[in-house]
Amino acid sequence: MDLFNFSVVLDYWPMFLKGLGLTVLLTVIVFSLSAVLAIPVALAQLSRFRLVRALAHVYVEVMRGTPVILQLIYVYYVFPLMGIKVAPFSAAVIGLSMSMIAYLSEVYRGGINGIAQGQREAAAAMGMSEFQAFRRVILPQAIRLTLPSLGNYLIALFKDSALASVVTLQELMFAGQIIAVRNYEYFTVYTICGVLYLAVSYPCALLVRRLEKRTQGGYRRKVTRAAPDAQGSAVGEIND
Template sequence: MLLRGLMITTMLTSIVIVLAGVLAIPVALARMSPRRWLRWPADLFVEVVRATPLILQLVYIYYVLPSIGIRLEPFSAAIIGLTLNYTAYMSEVYRSGIAAIPRGQREAALSLGLGPSLTFRKVILPQAFRIVVPALGNYLIALFKDTALASVVTVQELMFTGQIIAARNYQYFTIYTITAVLYFAVGYPSALLVRRLEAWSSRSLQPTRGRNA
């Protein structure tokens, strides 16, 4: 049962990190847009998410939305709540990475005949991604642990499964120790991967020497 719970936790983490990683890009661009009709809704979304706890967002989606006719399965509600939360936070990471790229690179690309869309995809985004890789890796680890909050919408992920088993047999020390070991077995390798990504990112951002240097 615990391994099944770990599988659900891993599935939640994988799905949410991909969805949030993709959705955070247009949110970041909307917040950087000079058009207020784009910027204001994105600002409102990010500030509301950041100003309210994740557990409240999950409860609202699963328990409050049915009162207006929107009913979701527990797993779907968990995915939506976690994705919205991490989209808001990761959009700020993307925004800082994009803002860190010198404006001259964008101007040089445009002067060479590249359109704004192609300039962003080929010049700005790859460099910004290298800058934000370490932060995104840390969010991956945080998300893996935050999936435990999905238990409030009755998703039987690893932590909730441990609670159910412990409540049945009262072997709290054994069950929660095994649960902690399973979290560590996935979380620690993820942390090592993030370290490698940080090292790769720092090397790729170092200016290359010229041949005559």
């Protein structure tokens, strides 16, 4: 008996593609939400208020210290016990976002802390408020620094979206399970699933590597030029 059955692939190709499409859609939505919501969590961890820092720290540690699959199960199976019913797609978005927000907030926090103190001092010398300095100087550079890491987390999220099958969402992995059980063609089905995951994640990984090289080189040149210029401009304004 042949291990690989092409007829199964041809017969169920639309189902494979539908599952892949739902996987990509889920990944895009979760990452977009997480990338935005992780910013206030990162800022909360850097807050001057101890209670705010503590609450943010607890959230991040709980989300990072528990399995994503457990968070998904909680949203889909435990929430209804408290009267909160969540549809499979919504449960997948909420469960995956809860975890991704925690991880991305750490990325942002590291990026913000990675900005040289001279950048903040130069912005303050130019008369910028703390908020203006953060919005115009710190945040743009921090995001630029974190782009490669964000790209890596996006790829990881795309693969981890397979966990959404636990909430009965018919993404690629769950679609593969259905096809495999119907036809007993486990080798064929899971091989195709692996190829489809790889077909999306590998080009993305190459782009992230290229972006990382460009970002690191460009950032070093920009910081080397910008910091002295900004400080020089600030001194000039003070002298005037």
